[in-house]
Amino acid sequence: MPDLLLELFSEEIPARMQRRASEDLKSLVTNALVDAGLPYEGAKAFATPRRLALHVAGVPAASAATREERKGPRVGAPEKAVEGFLRGAGLSSIDDAAIQNDPKKGDFYVAVIEKPGRQAIDIIAEFMPGLIKGFPWPKSMRWGEGAMRWVRPLHSIVATFGPETEEPDVVEFEVDGIKSGQTTRGHRFLADKAFDVRRFDDYAPTLEKHKVVLDADRRKDMIHHDARDRALALGLELVEDPGLLEEVAGLVEWPVVLTGTFEEEFLEIPDECIRLTIRANQKCFVLKDPKSGNLANRFVLTSNIEAADGGKVIVAGNEKVIRARLSDARFFWETDLKTKLADNLPKLDSIVFHEKLGTQGERVKRLEALAAEIAPLVGADVDKAKRAAQLAKADLVSSMVYEFPELQGQMGRTYADKQGEDASVAIAIEDHYRPQGPSDKVPTNPVAIAVALADKLDLLAGFWAIDEKPTGSKDPFALRRAALGIIRIILDNGLRVNLRDLLSGALDETKAEFDRSATDSILDDLLGFFADRLKVHLKDEGARHDLIDAVFALGGQDDLLMVVKRVEALGKFVASDDGANLAAGYKRAVNILKAEEKKDGKPVEGRPHADHFREQAEIDLASAIDTARADAADAVKAEDFEAAMTALSKLRAPVDKFFDDILVNDEDADIRMNRLRLLAEIRDAAHVVADFSKIAG
Numbered sequence: 276m277p278d279l280l281l282e283l284f285s286e287e288i289p290a291r292m293q294r295r296a297s298e299d300l301k302s303l304v305t306n307a308l309v310d311a312g313l314p315y316e317g318a319k320a321f322a323t324p325r326r327l328a329l330h331v332a333g334v335p336a337a338s339a340a341t342r343e344e345r346k347g348p349r350v351g352a353p354e355k356a357v358e359g360f361l362r363g364a365g366l367s368s369i370d371d372a373a374i375q376n377d378p379k380k381g382d383f384y385v386a387v388i389e390k391p392g393r394q395a396i397d398i399i400a401e402f403m404p405g406l407i408k409g410f411p412w413p414k415s416m417r418w419g420e421g422a423m424r425w426v427r428p429l430h431s432i433v434a435t436f437g438p439e440t441e442e443p444d445v446v447e448f449e450v451d452g453i454k455s456g457q458t459t460r461g462h463r464f465l466a467d468k469a470f471d472v473r474r475f476d477d478y479a480p481t482l483e484k485h486k487v488v489l490d491a492d493r494r495k496d497m498i499h500h501d502a503r504d505r506a507l508a509l510g511l512e513l514v515e516d517p518g519l520l521e522e523v524a525g526l527v528e529w530p531v532v533l534t535g536t537f538e539e540e541f542l543e544i545p546d547e548c549i550r551l552t553i554r555a556n557q558k559c560f561v562l563k564d565p566k567s568g569n570l571a572n573r574f575v576l577t578s579n580i581e582a583a584d585g586g587k588v589i590v591a592g593n594e595k596v597i598r599a600r601l602s603d604a605r606f607f608w609e610t611d612l613k614t615k616l617a618d619n620l621p622k623l624d625s626i627v628f629h630e631k632l633g634t635q636g637e638r639v640k641r642l643e644a645l646a647a648e649i650a651p652l653v654g655a656d657v658d659k660a661k662r663a664a665q666l667a668k669a670d671l672v673s674s675m676v677y678e679f680p681e682l683q684g685q686m687g688r689t690y691a692d693k694q695g696e697d698a699s700v701a702i703a704i705e706d707h708y709r710p711q712g713p714s715d716k717v718p719t720n721p722v723a724i725a726v727a728l729a730d731k732l733d734l735l736a737g738f739w740a741i742d743e744k745p746t747g748s749k750d751p752f753a754l755r756r757a758a759l760g761i762i763r764i765i766l767d768n769g770l771r772v773n774l775r776d777l778l779s780g781a782l783d784e785t786k787a788e789f790d791r792s793a794t795d796s797i798l799d800d801l802l803g804f805f806a807d808r809l810k811v812h813l814k815d816e817g818a819r820h821d822l823i824d825a826v827f828a829l830g831g832q833d834d835l836l837m838v839v840k841r842v843e844a845l846g847k848f849v850a851s852d853d854g855a856n857l858a859a860g861y862k863r864a865v866n867i868l869k870a871e872e873k874k875d876g877k878p879v880e881g882r883p884h885a886d887h888f889r890e891q892a893e894i895d896l897a898s899a900i901d902t903a904r905a906d907a908a909d910a911v912k913a914e915d916f917e918a919a920m921t922a923l924s925k926l927r928a929p930v931d932k933f934f935d936d937i938l939v940n941d942e943d944a945d946i947r948m949n950r951l952r953l954l955a956e957i958r959d960a961a962h963v964v965a966d967f968s969k970i971a972g
Contacts, residue, residue, distance in 0.1 A: 276316070277443075279304075279331040279399065280435045280475050282459055283407065286325065286427035290525025292413060293322035293491065296426070299411055300327050307402045312338035313395050321489045323528045325463065328489060330475040334436070340392045347384035350374060357384070364388060396436050400448040400455075403434065407450050423451035433459050435474060443474050461485025462528050464580050486529040486581075494524040501532035502560055502575045509534065511562040511571050514550065523558055527579040533586040535559075535594045539572045541601040544608050545689055546570045549601065551679045556600045557593050607674035616669040616690055623668060631741045633786050635668050638733065641784045642667060645729035648780050652772050653728070655721035656699070663703035663726045666691060670704070684708045699723070710760050713815070717760075717767045727764055728777070731757040735804075736781035739797050740789040744804075758808040765835045766812075775802060775833040802833070809835065813842065821971045822846055828966035837914060844916035845965050853924035860930035861967040864954040867939055871951055879951045887949035892929070892936040896953060899929040904960040911963060919964045930957060 281304065288296065297320035305318050308331065316333025347360040357369055364386035366372060372384040408423060415424040423429070434455040437443030448455050457471050459482075466485035472478040479489050488494045499513075499520060506513045524530070541549065546569065553559045553574055560575040576593050578586060624636035632638070642664040650660035670676050670687035688705035692698075699722040706723035707730050709715055718727045734757045738744065745754050765772060778801050782794055789797075806827045810820045822842050832838050848854035872878050888894050906922035939954065941947045961967045 276333045277336055277395065277436055277438045278474055279329070279334050279446075280433060280443075280472070280478055281329040281331075281403075282431075282433035282472075282478070283327045283429060284325060284431045284433070284459055285425060285429045288322065288324055288327070288426055288525075290324070290522045292426060293324070293327075293525045294521070296410075296412065297322040297327055297329075297491075300329050303406050303410070304329055304403075305331065307406060308334060308395075308399075311393075311398045311402070312341070313398065322491055322525070323487060323489060324526060325528065326459070328433075328478075330478075334395055336438075337392045337394050338398065341388075341390045343388045343390075345386045345388060347372060347386060349380065350382040350384065360384060360386070396444055396446055399434070399436060399446050403446065403448050403455075404450045407432075421451045429453060431456065431458065431460075433457055433472060433478075435472070437474065439474070439476070462487050462579075465529060488529060491524050494527065494530050495520055498523060498527075498530045498532060498577050501530075502577075505532055505534050505575055506562050506573075509562065509571075509573060510565075511573060512565040513575065514561045514563050514570070516550075516554065516560060519554055519558065519560060523577045526558065527577055529579060529581070531578040531581055531586065533576050533578055533590050534562075535574050535576060535590045535597070537572050537574070537594060537597050537601060541605060542570060542572055544601065544604050545686075547682060547685060548604050548608065548675060548679070551682065552600045552604045553597055555679070557597055559593065559597070604675070604678070607678055611673045611675055611686070611690060612693060614673075615694055616666045616687065616696075619669040619672045620665070622672040626671070629737070629741075631743075631787055632737045635671065637786060639665060639668055641733050641781075641786075642726065642729045644784050645733060645781060646725045649725045649728050649772075649777065650722070653721050653724045653768070653770055655725040659697055659699055659722045660703070660725040662697070663700040663707070663722050664729060666696070666700065667704050667707050667726055667730065703727075710763055711756070713759075717763050719768060724764060724768060724770070728761060729781075731761050732777055732781040733784065735761075735801060736778055737785045737787055739801050740782060740785050740787040742789075744800075754804075755808060758805055759812060762805065762809055762812050762835060766839060769836060771834060771836055773833045774805060774835060778802070805835075806832075809838065813839065818842055819846060819971075821969055822849070822965070825965040825967060825969040828969050829962065840914070841916045841964065844920050847917070848920035848924070849970060851924070853927045854920070857923060857927045857930065857961070858967050858970055860927070860934065861957060861961050863934060864930075864957045865968055868951060868954050868958065871940075879948070879955045881952055883949045883952040883956065887946055889946060890937055892932045893950065893953060896926075896929040896933045897956070899926055900953075900956045900960050904956075904963060907960065907963040916964065923961060923964060926957070926960065 281300070283300070301318050301320035305315060308315055313335055315331050318329065318331040321328040345364050347364070348356040361367070361369065364372070365388065366386055369384065372386050374382050375385050376382050410425070412426045415426055417424055418428040432450065432453055432455040434446035434448070435443040435457050436446050445457055446455055457473065458469050459472060460467060460469050461482065462485060468485065470481060470485065472481060482489050488497065503513050549570055550561045553561055557576065562571045562573045562575065563569060564571050574597065576590070578589050582589055620636065620639070623639060624634050626635040628635050628638045643661045646660040646664035647657050650657045666687065670690060671683060673686055673690070675686050676683050684705040684707065688701045691701035691704050699720055702720045703718070703723035703726045706718035706720065707726040709727060710717045718724050734752065735754055738752055738754055743752065764770070775798055778798055779794070782797065806823065810823045813823060814820055822845050825845065826832055826838055826841050849858055868879055883897060885897070888897065903922050903926050907919040910916070910919035910922055937950065939947065939950045941950065
């Protein structure tokens with residue numbers, strides 16, 4: 276079957292856009308093929324700095340002819356219904372429709388729509404111009420006198436289609452004056468010559484002869500392998516940086532790995548500052564001593580050319596720039612060391628955190644108060660927690676963090692260590708930002724836990740107070756991450772804290788203007804937000820979201836650690852035969868209650884009366900409920916949720932027996948009401964551990 280080859284050749288595409296753009300090209304083209312009745316066997320997209328390419332294998336030479344019968348209105352239907360049918364079916368007259376008979380509904384119109392097959396090459400030529408013009412670049416530009424927008428000026432388009440056994444045809448179309456063809460170019464500096472390609476099997480090898488490695492993943496492998504070999508030859512080890520590797524692979528079409536050096540005196544600067552300086556300014560990798568783990572005064576760069584001098588001039592140029600940037604970093608470092616962290620605090624009063632939430636200085640005061648309140652709950656020293664909270668944001672006004680914002684916290688810890696602060700205070704300054712994602716570690720030092728919780732609680736309470744909550748996919752203040760961070764800190768450290776009390780304390784501290792009488796509703800909304808985040812967290816760990824709903828529906832679930840333990844016990848219980856059957860009996864009881872309460876127009880209230888029992892199944896169930904409810908309540912109070920589930924499991928047999936032997940809607944109104952009250956007892960007993968109505972299945 277024929278193959279399709281596409282290449283869109285342009286000026287340099289930003290590295291950060293290449294991976295997504297290649298996948299977008301693949302998705303757009305393959306979707307258009309399928310929509311046109313052209314299924315394919317496989318497709319792969321590619322990107323280099325100057326081109327997007329796509330190979331689609333096994334495309335039919337033509338789409339199949341189609342025949343569709345579209346049912347219309349009854350014969351004799353109103354004129355407007357007939358007109359709508361004709362428009363939808365593409366018929367000019369009702370005489371073009373057939374009439375079929377339905378024994379039940381009578382005669383009705385049927386349109387037989389037949390579409391002949393079309394040549395695939397014509398279909399592709401038809402959809403490609405619109406696809407290119409509407410390509411979803413995050414940013415695009417116009418150039419010259421044309422109206423088309425592309426990420427960078429588009430120069431040429433390769434589009435060929437045909438089977439392996441024949442000479443492929445050019446898919447002929449034009450986009451803003453650029454005609455498709457089969458000519459492309461090689462490397463800008465090493466082989467900038469035009470050459471023709473036929474199909475993918477000769478396209479990729481010919482590009483490589485012209486110094487272009489088409490596959491980005493292969494370029495990554497080449498860079499990574501050569502960088503590690505270069506490091507090994509020097510007795511050093513490459514500091515892995517997947518993000519930089521991805522970026523560098525998008526900057527070169529023909530990767531050539533070289534090594535450079537810088538003065539040892541710069542190693543006095545913290546390792547992370549050196550790494551970021553070299554990474555940000557020159558896109559280079561750093562090397563370390565495998566024995567000490569410290570950085571070495573060597574770096575690895577990736578060139579896009581094979582230089583005649585072996586890269587000496589390229590290396591010298593990079594060394595010159597890196598030397599200058601490291602000199603700047605050393606100046607920042609030495610300047611920051613001259614200033615105590617505490618002396619930076621007045622500067623925070625001039626930095627606005629949020630127009631409705633005050634300055635960073637005001638926020639630090641809130642963090643001090645919150646950290647002091649939380650410290651006893653997590654086993655932290657109150658004075659150390661207050662000191663750590665006081666200094667937590669002090670490095671934000673340092674020269675190094677101003678240059679590299681991603682070093683916030685890390686530089687604060689370094690400066691705190693250098694200035695003789697307590698070790699736990701220094702740790703807390705760095706770790707209070709954690710966790711910053713699902714793969715990031717959580718703080719474990721008690722002082723760091725107190726400050727981390729204070730930081731995130733203040734963030735959530737403040738933005739809830741000013742009604743700046745996340746909406747849909749938008750979360751500009753990373754409030755979802757903050758909530759997940761609190762959840763992980765509590766669960767991973769096994770903390771017994773009342774979340775509502777903590778949030779209430781944070782709301783009390785915030786200086787935001789809001790209706791204080793609405794505090795309870797704000798807290799309820801925040802706890803609902805935490806419930807949603809907890810679902811996400813537990814779902815990732817395999818828990819069922821409906822079980823979380825079943826626990827939170829009870830109300831007053833402010834202890835996240837106990838919520839999780841209850842969910843775990845509930846999960847085991849409903850997975851058992853006893854649990855599944857009891858859940859079914861519960862739902863049957865609740866459904867009967869709902870129906871009867873709706874019929875009577877009032878809820879079923881009160882305890883059942885023993886003197887109204889007529890059958891042994893009623894007596895046995897009432898006794899079992901009393902025992903199970905008491906045992907379950909005692910177990911819940913003792914936080915033994917598995918024992919609570921075991922207590923409930925003893926209801927299975929009497930509940931089953933009750934439904935087998937008893938007719939709830941007895942003719943005697945008193946007996947009927949008594950039995951309904953017994954059903955309500957089943958519901959209430961189950962609610963000691965969870966709201967079973969929330970459990971799916």
